[in-house]
Amino acid sequence: MKARVHVMLKNGVLDPQGEAVLHALGALGFDKVEGVRQGKVIDLELAEGATEADVTEMCEKLLANTVIESYSVEIQ
């Protein structure tokens, strides 16, 4: 089983890297970009028997810092 975890800064938490990418895109002439948020994708290879609940626990304990980040889990 495989799982893909998306980790993003929460709405309302300033994302300076996203802002920098937004400005760089603007400098390249991509003037229709109104916002950029940058996150990360973590792919997990899981043994038989692992559940989505296990992955959620991994997110809560390590993969995301829920003070500043939100996450979503996609089981593949």
Added chain:
Amino acid sequence: MKAAVVVFPGSNCDRDLAVAFEQAGFDVSMVWHKDSQLPEGVDIVGVPGGFSYGDYLRCGAIAAQSPICKAVVDHAERGGYALGVCNGFQILTETGVLPGALLRNAGLKYICKTVDLAVATSDSAFTQGYNAGDVIGVPIAHHDGNYYADDATVQALKDQDRIAFTYVDNPNGSIDDIAGILSENRRVLGMMPHPERAADEGHGGTDGTAMFRALSGLLTDA
């Protein structure tokens, strides 16, 4: 007085912190990240600056799961003293011992310079050697020092007088200019600036010395 300084792979201020404690009269032992216990009778634990585990995943995230960090959290929960500087502050927020988190600097640049810090409270073992309102010069050296906490947490920090230091001229976007905060029992301090780098004439300033001196005179057994 006994101090322990934790050493992670990638710590680079551990010896500086140890020297600052020693010069203030502490008996210092270094503790490796794989150790699961602190030395017997430790009064204060120093969690030093650096780039523990290469800052993988998030600054401090992997270190916060190390065996020694479990012991540091237990020590803090028992009412023991701890000082987290720079990466050490990031680690203490990742363990939940201190609230909030440290984000990438608002200007996206690594900043290494001496900054003016305002002492926001003298009501702690760490800051008792200063007067509230004093301005001291202490170096910063970080890429992720932008303190963030939600509104309710920041309000609680203010209401409980737990903001220890603020930046006079905010270098990194920290909310309300926060440079260092205290735990609820005021025995854990996390701060991005490096007091141990302002603790010897050779450093170009000694404004950090008062913190270590005050600690050596005040601590009780945890």
